[in-house]
Structures are given as structure tokens and as C-alpha cells.
Amino acid sequence: MRAAYLIRFAQVREDFRLAELRGICRAEGITFPEADLSTYSTRVRRKLASSYANFSPLLPSLLSIFSYSVHSG
Amino acid sequence: MHLEEGDAAIRKILKRAILILQVDELLARGNSFEDLVQAAQDISPHWYTPYERSAFRFDVDDYMAKVPGSQQVTLINRFSFMPLKGPVSMASPDVCFCIHLDATDASIDGTRAYLGRVIGEGERGALMGRFNLKRRPYLGTTSMDAELSLVMANVAAIRPGSLVYDPFVGTGSLLCTAAAFGGLVLGSDIDGRQMRGTVGVDNRKGIVTYGTSVADEGTLVDEEKGVIRERGKNCTDPGPESLERPNRSLVGNLRTYGLDGHLLDALVFDIRQHPWRADALPSMRSMQFDTILTDPPYGVRAGAKKIGTRNPYPISSSAGLTAEEKALRYPKTVAYEMEELAEDLHKFAAHFLRPGGRLVYWYPAEFIAEGTKVDGESKKRSLMEAEVRAILPIVSELKLLSLSRQPCRLFDRWLLVYEKQ
Numbered sequence: 001m002r003a004a005y006l007i008r009f010a011q012v013r014e015d016f017r018l019a020e021l022r023g024i025c026r027a028e029g030i031t032f033p034e035a036d037l038s039t040y041s042t043r044v045r046r047k048l049a050s051s052y053a054n055f056s057p058l059l060p061s062l063l064s065i066f067s068y069s070v071h072s073g
Numbered sequence: 074m075h076l077e078e079g080d081a082a083i084r085k086i087l088k089r090a091i092l093i094l095q096v097d098e099l100l101a102r103g104n105s106f107e108d109l110v111q112a113a114q115d116i117s118p119h120w121y122t123p124y125e126r127s128a129f130r131f132d133v134d135d136y137m138a139k140v141p142g143s144q145q146v147t148l149i150n151r152f153s154f155m156p157l158k159g160p161v162s163m164a165s166p167d168v169c170f171c172i173h174l175d176a177t178d179a180s181i182d183g184t185r186a187y188l189g190r191v192i193g194e195g196e197r198g199a200l201m202g203r204f205n206l207k208r209r210p211y212l213g214t215t216s217m218d219a220e221l222s223l224v225m226a227n228v229a230a231i232r233p234g235s236l237v238y239d240p241f242v243g244t245g246s247l248l249c250t251a252a253a254f255g256g257l258v259l260g261s262d263i264d265g266r267q268m269r270g271t272v273g274v275d276n277r278k279g280i281v282t283y284g285t286s287v288a289d290e291g292t293l294v295d296e297e298k299g300v301i302r303e304r305g306k307n308c309t310d311p312g313p314e315s316l317e318r319p320n321r322s323l324v325g326n327l328r329t330y331g332l333d334g335h336l337l338d339a340l341v342f343d344i345r346q347h348p349w350r351a352d353a354l355p356s357m358r359s360m361q362f363d364t365i366l367t368d369p370p371y372g373v374r375a376g377a378k379k380i381g382t383r384n385p386y387p388i389s390s391s392a393g394l395t396a397e398e399k400a401l402r403y404p405k406t407v408a409y410e411m412e413e414l415a416e417d418l419h420k421f422a423a424h425f426l427r428p429g430g431r432l433v434y435w436y437p438a439e440f441i442a443e444g445t446k447v448d449g450e451s452k453k454r455s456l457m458e459a460e461v462r463a464i465l466p467i468v469s470e471l472k473l474l475s476l477s478r479q480p481c482r483l484f485d486r487w488l489l490v491y492e493k494q
Contacts, residue, residue: 004099005083006173006189008134010092010197015477019228019490020092022475026230027254028085 080192087193089254091200091223095134097171097189106174109186110151118156127159127167132191138176138184148172152188203330204250210329211270211321213244217368221479222250225366228475228490229433231256235363236337238425240344240418241377243267245323247366252327252335256364260323263378263406265341270322343380345409345417349425361427369414371437371486377409411437416466419491423470426493432471435479435486436461455485470494 009017025031083096100116103109131152133145140148149172159167169191176184204219206212217225225247231237233255239247242260244267252258262268320328327333342348349360370377415436422432438461440453456464461476471491479486 005192006097006099006187007093008095008097008173010094012092013477013479015475016224016488017092019475019477019488020090020224021086023228023230023490024086024089027089027227027232028082030082030085 083192087195089200089227090195091197091220091227093195094197095171095194096192097173097187098192099187099189100170101188103186105184106148106151106186109172109188113152113188114154116155121156124168125156125158127157128162128165129157129159130161130163130166130169132169132171133174134171135174136176138174140174200253204253206246208329209326211244211323211326213267215368215370216244217246219250222246223253225368225433225488226250226254226256228488229364229366229431231364231366236361237364237366238362239367240347240365240421241367241369242323242339243368245326245339247368248323248336249326249330249332251364251366252332253330256335257337258327258335259337259339259362261340261342261344261347263341263343263380268323268339268341270320270325343378343406344421345379347421360425361430362425363427363430365418365422365426365430365432365434367418367434369411369418369434371411371435371484377411377414378406379409381405381407412464412466419466419468419471422491422493423468428493430493431474432489432491432493434489436465436476436489437484437486438464439484455480461487465489 079098087093087096100120101109101112103112131149133140133148152170152172171189171191173187173189174184175187200223201219204222206216206218209216229237229251231251231254235251235254235256237248237251237256237258239245239251239258239260240262242248242262245260248258248260260268323339324333324336327336340348418432418434422430426432438456440455441460442451443454455478458476458478461478462473465473470493472494474490474492475488476490477488479488
């Protein structure tokens with residue numbers, strides 16, 4: 001089963017949003033789905049607008065990383 | 074199947090995210106509300122199993138199209154087919170569903186609609202409130218605001234135990250937020266007055282504040298008596314008395330947030346002539362920073378300085394001075410241009426960052442002339458991303474991960490994120 005996340009961002013430019021999300025994922029040991037960015041909704045590229053990003057394939061990445069951290073103790 | 078592991082990872086992100094308001098598990102989507110209702114009917118019955126008896130709530134999030142409260146109830150009731158048998162709880166639901174209506178492109182193809190299970194909301198409000206500059210005891214002319222300081226700390230991927238260094242520390246705004254995410258912080262500045270704080274009147278409290286200034290070096294203000302008290306000549310340390318109370322200094326700022334235990338030190342030196350020696354002793358070979366996080370002065374409200382003189386062959390300025398005068402003498406400084414500063418910063422980072430460590434800083438980019446002149450002045454425009462990339466210093470050990478533009482009135486500034494290879 002593939003799940004998806006709906007992320008509601010603050011009204012700032014998209015490049016800041018992604019830079020922050022990448023940094024947090026790095027800090028927290030969560031793999032950021034770089035390869036899945038092609039599915040990132042073009043709607044979030046609208047500057048200075050609140051919008052929604054759909055990271056459809058995000059969950060499998062999160063799940064695999066989290067499972068790894070659980071099993072690795 | 075339900076994926077609590079995914080929820081846990083998302084909550085980790087939400088706990089420190091500044092630019093994320095909310096994250097939902099996406100259940101259904103449609104190009105109109107009717108499409109959404111249709112799509113929601115296709116959700117597998119198994120999905121509801123964990124929530125069948127849970128207290129629940131529905132929210133409606135409308136963007137660019139106001140939905141009145143009465144109409145929101147009508148919209149929510151369209152999802153009555155969902156097999157939710159638990160009670161409705163507006164105050165403390167076990168699970169919350171949200172209908173998102175995005176009418177940004179309503180004129181093109183109608184309102185897009187999404188149905189999600191709310192995993193959580195970001196901590197943006199709490200974090201920004203905690204580090205609000207209005208509540209900070211000590212500010213400088215260029216103190217970084219709370220939102221951007223927090224975003225920088227996130228972009229820099231600071232985690233508990235990260236060794237974070239700010240070579241243009243000023244009043245320590247970036248150290249505060251870096252410490253909040255668990256960083257062990259260290260700062261330096263060519264101007265020690267910024268870090269030590271100033272002697273003056275706190276207008277908000279109407280009292281004389283404490284700390285030392287260059288002019289009154291060797292003195293300490295007695296807060297209760299409101300007078301300057303002698304502490305002995307050449308005393309640059311406010312002394313243990315001032316450390317026992319919150320003060321207007323870099324240390325005082327960290328203490329305000331209960332983060333002074335994260336401060337390793339604040340040092341006074343010119344970054345061009347820094348004392349760090351990674352290979353001076355075998356035991357110091359591991360002296361590397363996890364993060365270099367800084368906001369160098371751009372020359373608008375505060376200009377960068379380096380030790381130097383305009384005269385290439387200066388006559389010895391110490392000639393004729395007594396030993397006491399020499400001891401009190403401060404080295405001369407000259408302007409430190411941004412291009413040179415950036416190049417030095419990159420070289421420093423290449424040498425003193427650990428592999429995988431990050432250099433995060435703001436780079437100002439002036440507007441460039443373009444097109445015809447209007448009233449004798451050329452029209453100006455911002456630099457494009459490719460143009461900024463072309464003027465940035467290139468150091469082979471550092472890889473540029475991202476650059477994000479913040480438009481300002483007189484210039485743009487770009488948040489640069491580099492990673493040591």
C-alpha cells in the first residue's frame with residue numbers, strides 16, 4: 001500500500017520550504033525522498049502562496065528508515 | 074494496514090519545523106469537492122479499522138475561498154458514509170480529519186479538494202514566540218529575527234551535540250536557536266563590545282544595566298545603586314557578580330532561554346587571523362566543526378572589518394608609546410569586502426568543517442542595472458540564481474546544496490547551504 005502526505009506550508013518561497021525540510025530530515029535521520037521530487041506538485045512553485053505539496057512516495061522512505069532505526073537499536 | 078512508524082517520523086519533523094503548518098496523511102483528492110467525495114468512497118474499509126470506535130472531529134481548511142460555518146457542516150456531512158462509530162469530540166478527538174479546499178486556481182479548473190487525516194501541526198508559533206526579539210534582553214542593529222534564525226538552524230541540520238560555530242556572532246541570535254536544537258555553540262567576533270554588551274539605561278525597565286564597554290573597561294555597573302563601580306584596570310570580564318543575573322550580553326541572551334549551558338565560549342578575534350589550529354598538535358586533529366552558521370555583515374547597517382591598515386608600508390605605530398599605552402592599543406581595522414569575506418569563509422569551512430558538515434550563511438547580492446534609464450537612473454533587477462552561482466567563490470571541498478533568495482529593499486540576500494565533501 002502506498003500512502004501519501006499532504007503538507008501545508010507557511011507562506012514563504014518554495015526554496016526555503018524545501019531547504020528546511022531537507023535539513024530537518026538530515027538532522028533527524030530521515031531520508032528525504034530526493035528521487036520523488038518529480039512528483040512534487042507544481043502548485044507549490046507558486047511564490048508567496050500557501051499551497052499543498054503532495055509527496056506521494058514519501059511514506060515508504062520514512063517507513064524504511066524508521067524501521068531501520070528501531071531494529072538497529 | 075496502518076503506519077504508525079510514518080507518523081512518528083512526521084512528528085519529529087513537526088517538532089522543529091518553522092515553515093510547515095500541518096501534515097496530513099492524504100486519503101483522497103479531487104479536482105472538485107464532488108470528485109473528492111467520490112474518491113473518498115474508494116478508501117479501503119480496512120483503513121478505518123483502527124479508528125472505528127475512536128472519538129473524531131472534522132475540520133475544514135479553506136484557502137482563497139471562504140466557506141461559512143453553516144456550509145462547512147454541510148460539507149462534513151457528505152462524508153457520513155465513512156464507517157466511524159465513535160463519538161464526535163471537538164475538544165479532544167483521537168483522530169482528526171481535515172477537508173482542504175484550495176481555490177487558488179478556481180478560475181481555471183475549479184477548487185481542488187483533499188481529504189486528510191491530521192498527523193500534527195508544526196511548532197512554528199511556540200518556537201517563534203520563545204525566540205521573539207521583543208522579549209530578548211539584548212539586541213544589536215543586525216540581530217536576526219526569530220523565524221529566520223530558526224529556519225537557518227533547521228537548514229543547517231543541527232542536532233543534539235552538533236558543534237556549531239558563528240564567526241560573526243554579534244549578539245548571538247544564531248547561537249540561541251542553534252542551542253535550542255541541541256547544538257554546542259561557539260562564537261567569535263572582531264568586536265568584543267557586541268558580545269559583552271553595553272553599559273546604559275534599559276528604557277523598558279528604567280534602570281541602569283550592567284556589563285562592560287570599551288570606554289569603561291575596568292569598571293562594572295552596580296545595578297542596584299545605578300553607578301559604575303571600579304573593578305580594576307584592564308578588566309574585560311564582567312565578573313561573577315554579573316553572571317548571577319540576566320544581563321544584556323550574548324551570555325545573557327542564552328541565559329534568558331536557559332541555554333547558556335550550551336555555550337562553549339565567545340571569543341574576540343579577526344576571522345582572517347583566527348587562532349584555530351587543526352593540525353598543531355596530534356590531539357587537536359579532530360578539531361572540526363559540525364556546522365558553521367553565520368550572518369556576516371553586509372555593509373548596510375553594519376560593515377565588516379578586518380585587522381589591517383590602508384597604508385601598505387605603515388610607520389611603526391607603536392613608536393614612542395609607553396608600555397601602558399601599547400597594552401591599551403587596539404589594532405587598526407579596514408573594510409572587509411563581501412567577496413573577500415566569502416572567499417575566506419569558504420576556505421575556512423573547507424579546512425575546519427568535518428566531512429558532511431554544513432556551512433550556512435547569508436550572501437547579499439546587489440541589484441544590477443537593466444534596460445532603459447528612467448529619470449536618469451537605470452532600472453535595476455535582482456540577480457538570477459545562475460548569476461549568483463557564478464559570483465560565489467568556488468572551493469572544491471564544498472558542495473552547494475541550495476540557495477534561497479530573500480528579497481530586500483536595497484538588495485537581495487541568499488541563504489547559502491554548503492556541505493563539506
